[in-house]
Amino acid sequence: MRALTVRPQQPDTAEVSEVPDPDAGPGELLVEAVALGVCGTDREIVSGAYGWAPQGRERLVLGHESLGRVRRAPEGAGFADGDLVVGVVRRPDPVPCGACARGEFDMCRNGRYTERGIKQRDGYGSELWTVETDYAVRLDPALESVGVLMEPTSVVAKAWEQIERVGQRSWYGPQRVLVTGAGPIGLLAALLGAQRGLDVHVLDVVADGPKPAAVAALGATYHHAPVPEVTEKIQPDVVVEATGVGRVVFDAIAGTAPYGIVCLTGVSSGGRRIPVDAGATNREIVLENDVVIGSVNANLRHYSAAAQALAAADRDWLERLISRRVPLGRFAEALHAQPDDIKVVLTFE
Structure with a gap:
């Protein structure tokens, strides 16, 4: 079968390789790939920035944003042939730490977890793949065209869960949320904010195109002004930061309403320095009870929450998030980001 593989930490070694068909072991599903989402993590692995192959191997099968159809399921597993499924990315560490032992493997404390398509486990970027039934999540068949959004939705489902847990340390009645960044994570965070009945605002650098249109179609408000100008105007109770841009991060922290919560989901690149008034930042966080x-x-319950959120969302709106569908054989096109891209998807037809 064909699979998208790479030599981790060696730049530009990605290729479509012929690899043996997988054998599903006891308690595993054999799955035919339908689609695979491409994200910044995949591009960084291909660039050689990080990634780890399975032990004893040189190459890693890429891909963690999966969508597939069950070809064969073990009896009594709760899955049937033809079911639409997504595979969970992370697996708990074998020790395990206290968090992993309780199913909170997304919060692993010793770093010995593994991840499909990223760290020491082959990903879902192959024509066939296997997944343990305990780490497979069934999707509504009506979501086939957009189900590949499940993994990034699970990430924001966790983010919203953490925001709400922190908020409930005292009286919690948020009204306005600002999402910084209108990529897939940002737009899906906005979707979950809208589903919670909040007044949703999204900020990005572009002035027109598919991102502002998607925000408007969600019933949210789009901004492309500087962060301080926007936060002064709307006084957000919650900020979901999805850019990883240092200046945006600190401006967001400084711009919340009192008792505000900033949840950072964007991963920043190292080596970039900006001037920060650390004293003023500390003073504001302390005096306003900010967090x-x-x-x-994400862990299993976040995937379940993501499946519910996608099932409740408008399908046409979800379709807006998928900018391009590229066949596996032309994977290089998918890895090359274009200005109007939101989510690029590899297909396996």
């Missing part, structure tokens, strides 16, 4: 949290990855 800044980081959130990454």
